[in-house]
Amino acid sequence: MFLLPWLAGFFLLTLGPTLASLVLSFTNFDLIQAPRWVGTANYERIATADAKFWRSMWVTFLYVIMSVPLKLAFALGVAMMLNRGIQGLPLYRALFYLPSLLGASVAIAVLWRKLFAGDGLLNQFLAMFGFEGPSWVSNPDYALYTLVVLSIWQFGSPMIIFLAGLRQIPQDMYEAASLDGASPLRQFVKITLPLLTPVIFFNAIVQTIDAFKAFTPAFIISEGTGGPVDSTLFYTLYLYQEAFGYLRMGYASALAWVLVVIVAVFTAFSFLTSRYWVHYDD
Amino acid sequence: MTTDAIPRGGRRRSTGSSLAVHAALCFASLVMLYPLLWMLASSFKDEAEIFAHGVSIFPTSWTLDAYRRGWEGLTVTFDVFFWNSAVISILSVIGNVVSCSLAAYAFARLQFKGRNFWFALMLGTLMLPYHATLIPQYVLFLHLDWVNTILPLVVPKFMAVDAFFIFLMVQFFRGIPRELDEAAKMDGCGPWRIYWKIMLPLSLPVMATAAIFSFIWTWDEFFAPLIYLNDMGSYTVQLGLRAFVDSSGKSDFGALFAMSVLTLVPVFVFFIFFQRLLIEGIATTGMKR
Known part of the structure; x- marks a missing residue:
């Protein structure tokens, strides 16, 4: 009884559609005529004849590989600074968290477009020092980096999780290490990092899956095109164009x-390799 | 776990290095928040000042003109968008809290066949990218004639599709002492009464956390409304803002920022009043945003 809403949702909105989309992927379907079975033709085209697919894969891959490690590094760095028993911790934590909370909205994507526009804040700022910056968002060499910066800007929520993890590390380990003459760097490498690996692992998985799904900022900054010259063509954006732009549902x-x-492969791979580098208390 | 106490693992440093840390943190916060302040300030500047003193976050003269221009900048005014967003978000909150707490209660307390199997499946849906269900769901809602209504955005929330909240509530329910429900059972309470009289009243904090996140995520949602709402009269604020970018927003910087600021206000209000609840929610469950 209690489970009924969830069971209904699971079968009607999750399991059913998942299987249906697997079937549809072997068809041509434009919403108007009935789906027509084409075998593996769609997959063959993806693998061999679709330059845009590879382009969007590459863009998404670059985005993930640049934004996730940098975001986690910032999150950990700031969390460690906040974990020194400083005054005003709640205030700093809240300020650093604010961008994460606001970041998913269209308004922030709009702001970003204006920050990095030809006459935007960054270039006006650079102009005060006599530099003339390009229009970052409309230059194919830089547009993706503006999205990476946007992602890093939202380091607040992994930072909070790191902060909670850092508190679990017993203080006396550091004291013992200090007595043995271990430098702060050595303490970081030998104590903090190993004990934090479960949290790092968790954050890395969540952030990576999130980054694969990114859509809104690229859509707003490129006005739905993935441009300039497909430089911000995220995978989800490409999928959206194919499905709802050209109605190629199959x-x-x-x-x-x-x-x-x-x-799935990424997640399975992470879990399988995790036993070699993630340290759990036994 | 309280997050506001002085950290157990926190290390005391000399005053000098702690000053340096404060300086670094203040500088970092300023750099991070400057764009937001800049947007806020620009929305109160007049046209001329935006270009003359573009970088400043202190307008020399304050005007609400940009807000007036933005509010009526499209053929549909922004109050319609705000109303639509509010309706969708509030219904989503109700749907999520009701359906997810029911499911969480079942997973945390009731004995039924294959409980562990269903629980594992539920966790599995957390990992499934929404792309997998996107197109068949769209076809389904299209055939039900629900496109251009709020139903595709709201009805799924009543079916507990946001497994994150179920997980969050299960974690919390497991912390409630079992003796309480055992005692109630002795007194002849059925599962509904236990759910209603014991579990819900004891789990108000987690319900509040779920409700607030649910509101913010629905408010910010862009992809689903983009697909399902095609008529400007049914747009949410996010779609309205996007339409504004594509029309007059290119030239009218101030009005665009004014409307952007307005769409952030509800989220910001939640942040101000409930930030401790939000931060604890993230720290204890590791939710994504």
Whole structure:
């Protein structure tokens, strides 16, 4: 009884559609005519004849590989500064968390577009020192980096999780290490990092899956095109264009399943390798 | 775990190095928050000042003109968008809290066949990218004639599709002493009464956390409304803002910022009043945002 709403949702909105999209991925379907079975043609086209697919894969991969490690590094660095028993911890923590909370909205993507526009805040600032910056968002060499910066700017929530993890590390370990003459760097490498690996692992998985799914900022900054010159064509954006721009629902389903498999492989791989580097208390 | 006490693991440093840490943290906060302050300030500047003193966050003269221009900048005014967003968000909060707490109660307390199996499946849906269900769901709602209504955005919330909240509540329910429900059972209470009279009243903090996150995430949602709402009269604030960017927003910087600021206000209000609840929610469950 209590489980009924969830069970209904699970079968009608999760399991059913998941299987249906797997079937649709082997068809051509434009919403108007009935789906037409095409076998593995969609997947063959993805693998061999679709330059935009590879482009969007590459863009998404670059975004993940740049934004996730930097975001986690910032989060950990700031968390360690906050964990020194300083005054005003709640205030700092709240200030650093604010961008994470606001960051998913269209308003922030709009702000970002104006920050990095040709006449935006950054260039006006650079101009005070006599530099003339390009229009970052409309330059294919830089547009993706503005999105990476946006992602790093939202380091607040992994920071809070790191902070909670740092508090679990017993203080006397550091004291013992200090007595043995271990330098702060050595303490960080030998105590903090190993004991924090479960939290790092968790944050890395969550942030990576989130980064794979990113959509709104790229959509707003490029006005839905993924431009300039496909430099911000995130995978989800490409899937959106195929499905709702060109109504290629079958092909888009195949794209969705490629993403599902990539995320599944990544997650499985992380869990399998985690036993070699993640330290759990026994 | 209270997050506001002086940290157990915190290390005391000399005053000198602690001053340096404060300086670094203040500088970092300023750099991070400057864009937000800049947006806020620009929304109160007049056209001329935006170009003359672009970098400043202190307008020399304050005007609400940009807000007036922005509010009526589209064929549909922003009050419609705010109303639509509010309706969708509030219904989503109700749906999430009701359906997820029911499911969480079942997983945390009731004995039924295959409980562990269903629980594992539920956790599995956390990992499933929404892309997998996107297109068939769209086809389903299209055939139900729900496109251009709020139903595709709200009805799923009543079916506990946000497994994050179930997980959050299960964690909390497990912390409530079992003796309480045992005692109630002795007194002849059925599961509904236990759920209603014991579990819910004891778990108000976690319900509040789920409600607030649910509101903020729905308020900020862009992808689903983008697909399902095509008629400007049914737009949410996020879609309205996007439409504004594409029309006059390119030239009218001030009005665009004014409307952007307004769409952030509800989230910011929640942040001011409930930030401790939000931060604890993240720290204890590791929720994503």
